Every structure is written in structure tokens, then in C-alpha cells.
Amino acid sequence: MNDLSRLCVHTATTRPLSLDKALDAYAVAGIPGITVWRETLNDHTLEEAARLINASDLTVASLCRGGFFPAPSAVDRQKAIDDNRLAIEQAAAIGAPLVVLVCGAVPGQPLEESRKQIAEGIAACLDDAQAHNVKLAVEPLHPIYAGDRSAINTLAQANALCDALASPFVGVAVDVYHLWWDPDLQSSIQKAGDSGYINAFHISDWLTPTNDLLNDRGLMGEGCIDIRKIRSWVEATGFRGFAEVEIFSTRWWQHNQQDYLEIIKEAYHNHS
Amino acid sequence: MNDLSRLCVHTATTRPLSLDKALDAYAVAGIPGITVWRETLNDHTLEEAARLINASDLTVASLCRGGFFPAPSAVDRQKAIDDNRLAIEQAAAIGAPLVVLVCGAVPGQPLEESRKQIAEGIAACLDDAQAHNVKLAVEPLHPIYAGDRSAINTLAQANALCDALASPFVGVAVDVYHLWWDPDLQSSIQKAGDSGYINAFHISDWLTPTNDLLNDRGLMGEGCIDIRKIRSWVEATGFRGFAEVEIFSTRWWQHNQQDYLEIIKEAYHNHS
Numbered sequence: 357m358n359d360l361s362r363l364c365v366h367t368a369t370t371r372p373l374s375l376d377k378a379l380d381a382y383a384v385a386g387i388p389g390i391t392v393w394r395e396t397l398n399d400h401t402l403e404e405a406a407r408l409i410n411a412s413d414l415t416v417a418s419l420c421r422g423g424f425f426p427a428p429s430a431v432d433r434q435k436a437i438d439d440n441r442l443a444i445e446q447a448a449a450i451g452a453p454l455v456v457l458v459c460g461a462v463p464g465q466p467l468e469e470s471r472k473q474i475a476e477g478i479a480a481c482l483d484d485a486q487a488h489n490v491k492l493a494v495e496p497l498h499p500i501y502a503g504d505r506s507a508i509n510t511l512a513q514a515n516a517l518c519d520a521l522a523s524p525f526v527g528v529a530v531d532v533y534h535l536w537w538d539p540d541l542q543s544s545i546q547k548a549g550d551s552g553y554i555n556a557f558h559i560s561d562w563l564t565p566t567n568d569l570l571n572d573r574g575l576m577g578e579g580c581i582d583i584r585k586i587r588s589w590v591e592a593t594g595f596r597g598f599a600e601v602e603i604f605s606t607r608w609w610q611h612n613q614q615d616y617l618e619i620i621k622e623a624y625h626n627h628s
Numbered sequence: 629m630n631d632l633s634r635l636c637v638h639t640a641t642t643r644p645l646s647l648d649k650a651l652d653a654y655a656v657a658g659i660p661g662i663t664v665w666r667e668t669l670n671d672h673t674l675e676e677a678a679r680l681i682n683a684s685d686l687t688v689a690s691l692c693r694g695g696f697f698p699a700p701s702a703v704d705r706q707k708a709i710d711d712n713r714l715a716i717e718q719a720a721a722i723g724a725p726l727v728v729l730v731c732g733a734v735p736g737q738p739l740e741e742s743r744k745q746i747a748e749g750i751a752a753c754l755d756d757a758q759a760h761n762v763k764l765a766v767e768p769l770h771p772i773y774a775g776d777r778s779a780i781n782t783l784a785q786a787n788a789l790c791d792a793l794a795s796p797f798v799g800v801a802v803d804v805y806h807l808w809w810d811p812d813l814q815s816s817i818q819k820a821g822d823s824g825y826i827n828a829f830h831i832s833d834w835l836t837p838t839n840d841l842l843n844d845r846g847l848m849g850e851g852c853i854d855i856r857k858i859r860s861w862v863e864a865t866g867f868r869g870f871a872e873v874e875i876f877s878t879r880w881w882q883h884n885q886q887d888y889l890e891i892i893k894e895a896y897h898n899h900s
Contacts, residue, residue: 463836463851463852464852465852466854467809467811471811498771498772499770499771499772499809499810500770500771500772500838502808502809502834503834503835503836503837503838503851503852504836504837509809509810509811510811513811536774537739537771537774537781538771538781539739539743539781539782539785562774562775563775564735564775564776565775565776565841566772566775566841569837569838569841579735579775580735580736580737580775582738
């Protein structure tokens, strides 16, 4: 087994496990990094969650997820901003240096309008990000999600958004699942790296066929993404953060999760 | 009801209808254009199909579809080229001025390799295209299909491919379903128009949620695509061809297809 020092697993990858169980299971498996999904925090008070995480040897890579800024009404947009400010507080409380943003989209609202609202929403959170020393990562989502989950669909777009916001607290999350198809990916990764934007790197695989738009991701090696190549582009920029395993999979959630972590380690070794 | 003179329907939109039934139904509905899917030709000999089409008042916009050029073996790539040459002959036989190309992809084969094979495959068909005076249209497909149906996923890519092939017999098909999410779409359409590449314009709508990756397209107005805006960009380039209704929908295929054509006309009127 190769060096696991850069391996991180998202709690959404092992969705059946509560936070305390996930911390134990990852520790047993020798996995050093964890990205905490907010839904996982619901099983505990925030103080309790922070205590559990601090008591573990795991390093928190990020809190997933903030975002979903666009909305037709100003009231709802403010609610989204408030929720993102809460996410920043939660991140700080559990020692997460980063909040990942799934930026949002509204079915039927023009994408340009959603993009404008996303920029405004993030801008409204920057003081909080700075105050808590928590960075934000714009995660471009696969165009399949442009209808209702994210109007930011390429890394070039995310880079441009970061350029416009011009804050050291805003960068990007590079997720191979969302970006592998992009003919401009290598140059966009280089631009993100040169600009100091790469705050996170997520791995999983694209299955053919994909049977569910949300929860049919593949384990590394099960699909058609050349993860090693994309990782080499990311690391060529100097990025030395975690490779975060983020797999939403109804199929894998049915497995024994401790066994699954061993399978993840093997896949990480062989295909990333 | 507005002017229907630019309305075209794909036989795949009314999949339950055989070619002769489709020709009759479109004529009854007053729809002037038809794009013929090759599977529809299977019900007849090619001569019979040509005779049926000639006897109708319908104008054939294109034959769908050629493509699927990439393959691991040279033998299979040659088979694909031969099949595309056959498609060009079929198009000429039925009076279709255009063959639309779904370019293809091979799960697990690097996209760059598939893109190279696509360019080589199209190049190998150009003499036939010229000999039969049938154009080819590279149709960029939504990135959701990058795994197994097309390694060409943006209009910018399709334009670049046309630039490289540099033949008056190769252009693009602009399909709102595949391209609506692209932040660079307007400029890519303008570039395609300036280069004389726009050979076809396809309309349908993107449903949220989309329940099937292939056969859950929406009728214009059912989803979130601003078809009018995209059409205005296409027509700003001087394009005056058909707006072709291409809807793969298990749901709509269950309707009475003659009634469905009336619904299509209404949707075309109100949302394109």
C-alpha cells in the first residue's frame, strides 16, 4: 500500500456512518484526512462535533457545503448568505480551513442572473471568511447540474469568478467528476494554480452508463476518468493538499463501510 | 399560430411513427421540414424511402446520424468510416443536404485520442461528402455524454475541429439541449456563424430533474432553456435554416403522435 498521507475521505462517501462512527472508522483504516458534510453535524451539537474531531488524529480538509446563493427573492438570497455565514462559523468551530461552495442555480432563472447572484452572495460572506480565517472554494459543477445546482460549470468560469472577487479567501475546488470532460481543463488548472486558487482536489470516477444523476458516482478506477493525469496537472501547480474521495453512490453505501474504506485505499493506490 | 415555415421535426421525436406514417402526419399538421433518422429508413428499401419523401411536400433538413468514429482497433475505425460513407449515400438518395454527426467516444479511451480519431474519421469521408454534395455537421454533445457518445462537448471544440478540417463540407449543428449551459455559447455561435459553419439548429428543453440521460428531454417551454435567446444568437449570424425539434422522450412517445404534433406547433410558437 502506498503512502496514504494525502488521502482524505468525505463523510458523504460513507454516508451511513454518523460523525463519531466515521471518525473511528477512518482512524482504524489509517486515513488521515476527513471532509465533514454539514448533514453529519446534525447528529451532534457543534461543540460536541468539534470535541470529537479534536480528539481524533484526523485533519479536517473542509466543510461541505455552502453555496446555493441564487434565488428569485432578495429575502431568500439573504437567507442563503446567512446560511453561508453560519457554515463559515461551523467550519471555524471544527477546525476546517475551508468551506466548499456548490454555488446554486434556479430552474428557469437565466444563468447569467444566477451567476451575478452567486458573485454577490460570495462577496457578502468575505468579511466573515476573513474574520474566521476560513477560505471559500467555488466548486464548478458538471453541466448536468446547471439546471438546479450550479450555474458555475467550468473551471475557467470559477477562475474568472475568483478574479472578479479578488480576495485571498476565495479559491476553487477541482473535482475530477465535474471537470474531466473539459478540453480546456489542463490550461484552466494551470491558471488556477498560478493564481493561487486551488483550495481542494476531489476524486471519484465517471461511470458509463451513469444510472442516477446524483448518486451513481464510481470509485476510482471503476470509470473512465484519467485521475492520475488530472492529479499530475494539479500537483504540477505546486498543490500539496489532500486528494479527497467524494463518492455519492447508493451502491457503495450498501457495503460494509469499514470494508469499503479498505477498498477506497486500494483504489486510491491504484488509480490516483 | 405563427409562421411554421421554419419548423422541422425529427422522426426520432415521433419515434412510434414509421417513415410513411411520419410523412403523412407531418403533412396533416402543416409541418414543412423533416429530419430523417436512419433507423426510420429500416422500414423501407432506400429507393422506397426516397420515393415516399419525394412524393411528399416535406423538405428534408438532414439525415441523423453518422459519427461514432473512435474505436480501439483500426478495423473498427474503418468500419465506422464505411458506415459514414453509407450515411452520405443514403442522405443523397433521400435528398438530405446534411448528415449530422454524433462523433463518438470510447469508455476508458482518453478523450484526446478519441478527438484525434474523430478528426481522422471525418477527414476520410470528405471526398464522399463532396462527391454527393452532402455536408456534414459536427454536433457537440452535452458533457454528460463524454463517456460514451461524443468527445466533442462544446461548440468551441466543434468550431476548432471545423477549422482544422478546413472543408466547405464540414460545419456544426447547434443543439440547445447540449449547449445551453455554456457560458461561452454566444461567442461560439458568433464564431461558427462568421465561419459559415452553422448547418443545423436543434431545439428541445432541459428538464429539472432529468430522470433519464437519453430519453427525458422536454418539449420547448417545459424546461429551463431560453430557446428564444439562443435562436436569436443563431439567427443574428444570418442563419435562416430550420429550427428542428429533436425530443427524445419516453413520456411524449406515449401520446397520440398526431396530437403531439399540434402540441409541438404550439410550443414552437410560444417558446422558440
